Amino acid sequence: MDRTLDNLKQRKVKAFLFKSFVWFCGILTVGILIYILLFILLKGVPKINLKFLFGEYNSETLSVFSSMVTTVQMIVLSLLISVPIGVFCAIYLAEYAKRGNKAVKVIRLAIDTLAGIPSIVYGLFGMIFFVQILGFRASVLSGVCTISIMILPVIISSSEEAIKSVPDTYREGSLGLGATRLRTVFRIVLPTAMPGILAGIILAIGRIVGETAALIFTSGTNVLKNPSFNLMASQRTLAIHMYMLASEGLPHSRDMAFATGSILILVVFVVNYATTKFAGRIGRSQ
């Protein structure tokens, strides 16, 4: 009797320890996040000023303006390339492909492979193919081409999921009314799946903004005094700007690296909020 009681006590102690450890790890994860965010924001936000945000770049302002404009160019252009390809690919996979088709298997394998390739390998490929072989040199264009491939899997998988979550009754209704398959896809399926597709696009924007390794040898680290729309010029994005400032090691550039980091974090906040908002909307509509 005593032994079973002891045993029970022991089990309760173990259970309690286990439970506390699980709670501790949950809280630790949130704690790490808050620490990182506060550490960057508290040191960075006070350093942000108008000259830094919108001024001309020089060794004194270390302005982010021209890098911000490059980042926006990079986002717009790579989305222009990737979104149509990615969404069409998702339409093929979700609406047209037959189950067990060999081609589909190969395509899925390719998408999974793309998703797993580290960004430095994309950077190497971009440097070999776009910069050297196609002769785009280190330029925004080379960066855009490299990034477009990198974000493809993100766009494809979120679009495919969104398209698959459109109830079959919608399709049947449309086909029953005599609409063609194509018309059904464009008029019924895509509009219904739009929030999920948008969530994927926003996720891709987040990846572009934060990308460094794939861009450092493709679009390069050069910075122009004022924003330029010359796609053949080598220009740095925000994240690379931060890397260059951080690795310079001077107190002033270090301060401004904190400031650039704060801007990046604000972008991440917006991206995250928008993604969950859109993704939540599909959840609710069902």
Next chain:
Amino acid sequence: MQNIKQSNFSEITMQAIFFLSALISVLAVLAICLFLFMRGIPAITEIGAMDFIFNEKWGPTNTPASYGILSMIVGSIYVTAGAIVIGVPIGLMCAIFLSEFCPDNIYKIVKPAVNLLAGIPSIIYGFFGMEVIVPFVRENMGGNGYSILSASIILGIMILPTIISISESSIRAVPESYAEGSYGIGATKEETVFKVMVPAAKSGILTSIILGIGRAIGETMAVVMVAGNAVMPLDKIELLKPIRTLTTNIVTEMSYASGLHESALISTGVVLFVFIIILNASLSSINSKAQRN
């Protein structure tokens, strides 16, 4: 009649366009393999495959130059292992917390926090590591702080969201009846979770770990900022000493490399790429095994 023909035509054209778009991913993978190998393999044969992979001496600017990346392969393995040792227990426990123990109102805080952690760019992690973890290691454990340990800690944090989200959903996918059976024979909640739910979710958890390994071994910018990047002879590699990994080898030298040196750096990328392909292959074999069960 003409209308129908027309729509038939556009149906077929668009279907072809959809299919071609889908093929672009395949083309991209083929192009990446082709050009990486095209530039990387000749350098490996010129250096000698054995010499390239199993020599620990890397000195592209020495005379005679030497191009051995063994020390970086070992470095990549060390920091990745370190990341797993730090990230997997915390991540798995956090996943258990989210799926089994977390009250709803706290879930609403922790879950978005995990998502946010996934969205933070590697440059921010690297900078944080450089400003916080490196000085911490320097002051409390010795060395100059730029070390395997610092890189492992940063990578351990970076793989947390991967481990947490995938493990959480795989634990949630375990049928309720498993837990009921366990409660029925008198097990406590904690015993049920630890001895029934987690083992039942093991293929999902394994998937999360492999994806975490992939992320850690391929990470570049965060590592380059905290690892010190010195090429260490194998017998000098220590937890608190600097290290160079495959990825950081590429990023630290590419800007001034040319000729065989540049090709050797691309070959370093090829070796990394082969690692990633092996990880992917093991991932799909786990998935197909899980599907068969």
